[in-house]
Amino acid sequence: MPSVNGEDEVMARPIGVKTAKAKAKRPMGEEGKNLQELRQMWEIKANDLAMKDKLSKTKLLDNLLAKTEPLSELKVALKNKLITEMLSK
Numbered sequence: 001m002p003s004v005n006g007e008d009e010v011m012a013r014p015i016g017v018k019t020a021k022a023k024a025k026r027p028m029g030e031e032g033k034n035l036q037e038l039r040q041m042w043e044i045k046a047n048d049l050a051m052k053d054k055l056s057k058t059k060l061l062d063n064l065l066a067k068t069e070p071l072s073e074l075k076v077a078l079k080n081k082l083i084t085e086m087l088s089k
Contacts, residue, residue, distance in 0.1 A: 057082055 015023070061082040064075060071079065 057085065061086065 061079065064071065064079040064082070
Protein backbone atom coordinates (compact mmCIF):
# COMPACT_ATOMS: atom_id res chain seq x y z
CA MET A 1 0.00 0.00 0.00
CA PRO A 2 1.44 3.37 -0.85
CA SER A 3 1.87 5.68 2.07
CA VAL A 4 1.63 9.41 2.26
CA ASN A 5 5.40 9.84 1.91
CA GLY A 6 5.50 7.84 -1.28
CA GLU A 7 7.21 4.87 0.34
CA ASP A 8 5.84 1.37 0.00
CA GLU A 9 4.92 0.30 3.47
CA VAL A 10 3.59 -3.10 4.42
CA MET A 11 1.06 -2.92 7.18
CA ALA A 12 0.47 -5.98 9.31
CA ARG A 13 -3.12 -7.07 9.27
CA PRO A 14 -4.75 -8.00 12.54
CA ILE A 15 -5.47 -11.67 12.94
CA GLY A 16 -9.02 -12.83 12.43
CA VAL A 17 -11.30 -14.27 15.04
CA LYS A 18 -11.07 -17.84 13.72
CA THR A 19 -7.28 -17.67 13.50
CA ALA A 20 -7.03 -16.34 17.04
CA LYS A 21 -9.24 -19.14 18.37
CA ALA A 22 -7.27 -21.80 16.48
CA LYS A 23 -4.01 -20.38 17.78
CA ALA A 24 -5.32 -20.40 21.36
CA LYS A 25 -6.35 -24.07 21.09
CA ARG A 26 -2.94 -25.26 19.89
CA PRO A 27 -0.74 -26.91 22.51
CA MET A 28 1.94 -24.61 23.81
CA GLY A 29 4.56 -27.22 24.66
CA GLU A 30 6.13 -30.02 22.74
CA GLU A 31 3.97 -32.86 21.49
CA GLY A 32 6.10 -35.45 23.31
CA LYS A 33 5.55 -33.71 26.62
CA ASN A 34 1.78 -33.70 26.14
CA LEU A 35 1.83 -37.38 25.19
CA GLN A 36 3.84 -38.21 28.28
CA GLU A 37 1.39 -36.32 30.50
CA LEU A 38 -1.50 -38.17 28.86
CA ARG A 39 0.17 -41.52 29.50
CA GLN A 40 0.76 -40.60 33.15
CA MET A 41 -2.88 -39.62 33.55
CA TRP A 42 -3.94 -42.90 31.90
CA GLU A 43 -1.76 -44.91 34.32
CA ILE A 44 -3.24 -43.05 37.29
CA LYS A 45 -6.75 -43.70 35.99
CA ALA A 46 -6.00 -47.41 35.43
CA ASN A 47 -4.57 -47.72 38.96
CA ASP A 48 -7.60 -45.91 40.36
CA LEU A 49 -10.00 -48.27 38.57
CA ALA A 50 -8.07 -51.30 39.82
CA MET A 51 -8.21 -50.02 43.40
CA LYS A 52 -11.96 -49.31 43.11
CA ASP A 53 -12.53 -52.82 41.78
CA LYS A 54 -10.54 -54.34 44.62
CA LEU A 55 -12.41 -52.21 47.16
CA SER A 56 -15.80 -53.23 45.80
CA LYS A 57 -14.82 -56.91 45.90
CA THR A 58 -13.60 -56.47 49.47
CA LYS A 59 -16.88 -54.84 50.52
CA LEU A 60 -18.85 -57.63 48.85
CA LEU A 61 -16.79 -60.26 50.66
CA ASP A 62 -17.26 -58.43 53.96
CA ASN A 63 -21.02 -58.41 53.43
CA LEU A 64 -21.04 -62.11 52.61
CA LEU A 65 -18.93 -62.96 55.66
CA ALA A 66 -21.09 -60.82 57.97
CA LYS A 67 -24.34 -62.63 57.13
CA THR A 68 -25.47 -64.99 59.85
CA GLU A 69 -28.20 -66.84 57.94
CA PRO A 70 -27.23 -69.71 55.64
CA LEU A 71 -26.05 -68.61 52.20
CA SER A 72 -27.30 -69.95 48.90
CA GLU A 73 -25.01 -72.06 46.76
CA LEU A 74 -24.35 -69.14 44.45
CA LYS A 75 -23.36 -66.86 47.32
CA VAL A 76 -21.12 -69.54 48.83
CA ALA A 77 -19.40 -70.01 45.46
CA LEU A 78 -18.96 -66.24 45.11
CA LYS A 79 -17.56 -66.02 48.65
CA ASN A 80 -15.08 -68.82 47.97
CA LYS A 81 -14.03 -67.23 44.67
CA LEU A 82 -13.45 -63.84 46.31
CA ILE A 83 -11.46 -65.41 49.13
CA THR A 84 -9.19 -67.28 46.70
CA GLU A 85 -8.68 -64.08 44.66
CA MET A 86 -7.74 -62.11 47.78
CA LEU A 87 -5.33 -64.79 48.98
CA SER A 88 -3.66 -65.26 45.60
CA LYS A 89 -2.66 -61.61 45.29
